[in-house]
Amino acid sequence: MHTLQRQPQPQAAFLLHSRPYQEHKLLVELLTAEDGKVAAVIYAGKSAKSNKKALLQPFLPLTVTLKGKSQLKSLQTIEANGKSLLLSGEPLYCSFYVNELLVRLLPEQVPCPWLFERYQQTLLCLAEQGVDQQALRQFELALLEELGIGLDFFALQSIQTDTVSFNLDSGFTEPLSSLPTYSKTALLAIASGEFNDKANLYTAKTLMRNIINQLLGNKPLNSRSLFDKK
Incomplete structure (x- = not known):
C-alpha cells in the first residue's frame, strides 16, 4: 500500500543570501515561516532580466514552495508577497x-x-x-x-x-x-x-x-x- 506524500505547501519567506551555483542556477538561503532557515537551489534562467532573479532580493516579502527530502531543497515556486521594504x-x-x-x-x-x-x-x-x-x-x-x-x-x-x-x-x-x-x-x-x-x-x-x-x-x-x- 502506497502512502500519500504530503504536497509542499506555499509559505512566507525572506531571502537572506544568494550566490551563483552551477550554470544558470543560484544557491539561496531563506528564512521561512514554517521551516526556519533553508538552503535551496533555483534555476534563475539565462537572462539577466529573469523574473526569478528580480524576486531574489533581500527584504522583499516572498511566498515560496520548497521541494525535496535532502538538506538542499529545490525552490519550486516564488512570488512576491508584498512590497520591498525601503531601506538605505x-x-x-x-x-x-x-x-x-x-x-x-x-x-x-x-x-x-x-x-x-x-x-x-x-x-x-x-x-x-x-x-x-x-x-x-x-x-x-x-x-x-x-x-x-x-x-x-x-x-x-x-x-x-x-x-x-x-x-x-x-x-x-x-x-x-x-x-x-x-x-x-x-x-x-x-x-x-x-x-x-x-x-x-x-x-x-x-x-x-x-x-x-x-x-x-x-x-x-x-x-x-x-x-x-x-
Whole structure:
C-alpha cells in the first residue's frame, strides 16, 4: 500500500543570501515561516532580466514552495508577497547585519516561527523609524533564545556585586578578570524592557556584541565593515 506524500505547501519567506551555483542556477538561503532557515537551489534562467532573479532580493516579502527530502531543497515556486521594504544608509546596513547573523548562526531547517515574526518586525521598524537600537537588541535576544542561549536575568538577583560577567557556559557570574563586566543595575533594567536609557542601551549593545563574537569565533561579520566605511 502506497502512502500519500504530503504536497509542499506555499509559505512566507525572506531571502537572506544568494550566490551563483552551477550554470544558470543560484544557491539561496531563506528564512521561512514554517521551516526556519533553508538552503535551496533555483534555476534563475539565462537572462539577466529573469523574473526569478528580480524576486531574489533581500527584504522583499516572498511566498515560496520548497521541494525535496535532502538538506538542499529545490525552490519550486516564488512570488512576491508584498512590497520591498525601503531601506538605505544605516538602516540598510543594520538589516544586512541581521541577515548575516541568521546566515552564520541559525541552524538549518529548525522551525522558528516566533523568530520569523521578530525578524519581520525588526525590518519594518528599521524601514519606518530608521536605526532603532532597541529593536536590534530585542532581535539579538530573540536569536540567542532560539539558539538555546536565553539570558537568565533572574540569576542576577543572587549576585551580590554591582558588576557581573557573562559566560556562555555558566551565564551571569560575579566579575571575572578574563571577561568583560556589566552594570547589574542596567541589566536588571533591560530585563524589565527599559531600553530608553542610554546607559542601558550601551550595556545591552556591549553584552550582545561580546556574546555574538564568542559564537562567531575568529570570523568577524562582514556587515560590520559597512559601518566602518561610512
